[in-house]
Amino acid sequence: MRRRTLLAQAGALSLAPRLTAAAAEPGLKTLRVAFNTGEVGFDPPLVSDQASVVINAHIFESLLTYDCLARPALLRPLTAAAMPEVSADFKRLVFTVRPGIFFADDPAFKGRPRELVAADYVYSIKRYYDPQVRTEHLYQFENAKLLGLSELRRRAQKSKQPFPYDEPVAGLRLLDRYRFEVNLAEPDPRFVHVFAAPGYSGAVAREVVEAYGDELMAHPVGTGPFRLKTWRRGSSVVLERNPGFREQIFDSLAPPGDAQAEAMAVHLRGRRLPLVDRVEVSIIIESQPRWLAFLGGELDQLLLPSEFATLAMPGGKLAPYLAQRGVQARSQVGAEIKHSYFNFDDPQVGGYTPEKVALRRAMALAYDAPTEAQRVYQGRAVAAQSLLVPHTYGYDPVLKTELSGSDRARANALLDLYGYADQDGDGYRENPDGSPLTLRMAATSSQRQRQINELWKKSMDSVGLRIQFEDGTFGELIKRALAGKLMMWGFTWTAGTPDGDFFLGMGYGPNAEQSNDARFRLSAFDKLYERQRRLPDGPERLALMQQANKLLLAYMPYIPHLHTINTDLCQPRVRGFMRHPFARDYWRYVDLV
Incomplete structure (x- = not known):
């Protein structure tokens, strides 16, 4: 699960940038891309x-991946020799690593080739349980209840001793050099998807972790198609082809009727991956310089900033001046949710009493998400009806809730009913007990965020609620959010698997301080969530998911805002760029002509 494509990022640039990646070497195919968020580093559990x-x-x-073209999403082996053996009760999985896969060369291996083996995946998963590895992704494994690992973690926490990586546990057991098994305390029919996410189950080598210690974030060593060449923090990242990468041949089939996917399949069929020699990543925070860099030919691919949607995609179609240049465009609603959360540990907005629920629901009614979609995102977003997102199991495309539009009359009536009144005559409501009420929304500093702040201010003023904004960098706000120090914040969660479990898990009590930023803890919800996790897909599970979703909508720990419409623009020379809803390794398939 990708956390967090922020509502808007810090930084301010007004002119087209001079891209800071190293100049491409002659004769090498170099793909040039940009991100609007600064990178944190390259150790999967920590980012x-x-x-x-x-x-x-x-x-x-990871052991598995998603077919790059198949829709709906289709799991297939990556470093695994085949799909895993899964027991009928969904409590045991056996994986077999394909022999002959090697890590990229690194001094940590002392000049010897280092083969990928089953022990690497066992070690990589155990790192999430190490108290010294401060990860926010541990819940991905703890929720699945791998036998013995949580106990191992608690013992290490209590003893203050190093985590015992070499101690055998029933939950992760080596069977031989290439095989290992996973044993769960409870059925988890979808746990297999964790092994298709490099951010959770990508293999790292123990020698590398121990060799680089605190510097590991700057020394990623994996088995993938690329390796890190240079890194200028917050400015540029250059990847180069991993010269020891195994033979991988493109063999995906396009879904019928998708002309772009069919063209990609024809161009790449039978070819060895990857097809480019370098990927130059520039960090360009603000939208305008990214847009100008693409127009100037300095970027090969661009995720279209919504501010320029009317220029590039008027009426949802590629503008003639771009089409004449041979620019390619592909749009899809993202498997993501743009939302705001309330900290339930905060005395102003948190809590489960009727008046606190009324306050949050009134704020949700007052906030004008459709206006945000049209003005801030230039129509490149659709109103969200709940936290569940498109392309995932459990999402209901016909569901309509009160989040469909702003209703300030109902918001005012709700606040009046529960005693939020302007008692001192300053134009803003106080709490029912007469104490001051000031809402504090965390925010980064950017042009888009300022637009969103203005919309929040106008919406809250319309119902007599005072709101203030607390600025901070993305990294600072992440730390404060995980520590429970923010009252409210907004960002985007993007799905990592084709299932709605993660988004319901944002309300699961044990996930507080991890994905449950709201620190929402409701026994009735937790029981529903746990029951649906144990069931295979089907009517019974869907009914439980819908009940759990209704509780989130009723108590409102989160305000779901929008699902964005993502449009990728590519220069004429690009072939094979296809953003997948869940897989992230799309540069593996790109060619330049």
């Missing part, structure tokens, strides 16, 4: 930002 997650997906490899 969740957009740039780091995508870069890591091209360096580290």
Whole structure:
């Protein structure tokens, strides 16, 4: 799961940038791309930002992946020799690693080739349980209840001793050099998808972790098609083809009727991957310079900033001046949710009493998400009806809720009913007990975020609620959010698997301090969530998911805002760029002509 494509990022540039990546070497195919978020680093358990997650997906490899063209999403082996053996009760999985896969050369291996083996995946998963590895992704494994690992973690926490990586546990057991098994305390029919996400299960080598220690974030070593060549923090990342990458031949089939996918399949069929020699990643925070860099031919691919949607895609079609240049465009609604959360530990907006629920619901009614979609995102977004996102199991495309539009009359009536009144005559409501009420929304500093702040201010003023904004960098706000120090914040979660479980898990009590930023803890919800996790897909599970979703809508720990419409623009020379809803290693398939 990719955390977090921020509502808008820090930084301010007004002119087209001089891209800072090293100049491409003559004769090498070099793909030039940009991110609007600064990268944090390259150790999978420690990162969740957009740039780091995508870069890591091209360096580290999980056992499984998603077919790059199949829709709906289709799992297939990547470093595994075949799909895993899964027991009938969904409590045991056996994976077999394909022999003959090697890590990229690195001094940590002392000049010897280092083959990928089953022990590498066992070690990589155990790292999430190490108290010294401060990850926010541990819940991905703890929720599945791998036998013995949580106990191992608690013992290490209590003893203050190093985590015992070599101690056998029933939940992760080596069977031989290439095979290992996973044993769960409870059925989890969809746990297999964790092994298709390099951000959770990408293999790292123990020698590399121990060799680089605190510097590991700058020394990623994986089995993937690319390796890190240079890194200028917050400015540029250059990847180069991994010269030891195994033979991988493109063999995906396009879904019928998708002309762009069919063209990609024809161009790449039978060819060895990857097809480019370098990928130059520039960090360009603001939208205008990214747009100008693409127009000037300095970028080969661009995720279209919504501010320029009317220029590039008027009426949803590629503008003639771009089409005449041979620019390619592909649009799809993202498997993501743009939302705001309330910290339930905060005395102003948190809590489960009727008046606190009324306050949050009134704010959701007052906020004008459709206006945000049209003005801020230039129509390149659709209103969200709940936290569940398109392309995932459990999402209901016909569901309509009160989040469909702003209703300030109902919001005012709700606040009046529960005693939020302007008692001192300053034009703003106080709490029912007469104490001051000031909402505090965290925000980064950018042009888009300023637009969103203005919309929040106008919406809250319309119902007599005072709101203030607390600025901070993305990294600072992440730390404060995980520590429970923010009252409210907004960003985007993007799905990592084709299932709605993760988004319901944002309300699961044990996930507080991880994906549950709201720190929402409701026993009735937790029981529904746990029951649906144990069931295979079908009517019974869907009914439980719908009940759980209704509780989130009722208590409103999160305000779902929008699902964005993502449009990728590519220069004429690009072939094979196809953004997948869940896989992140799309540069593996790109060619330049």
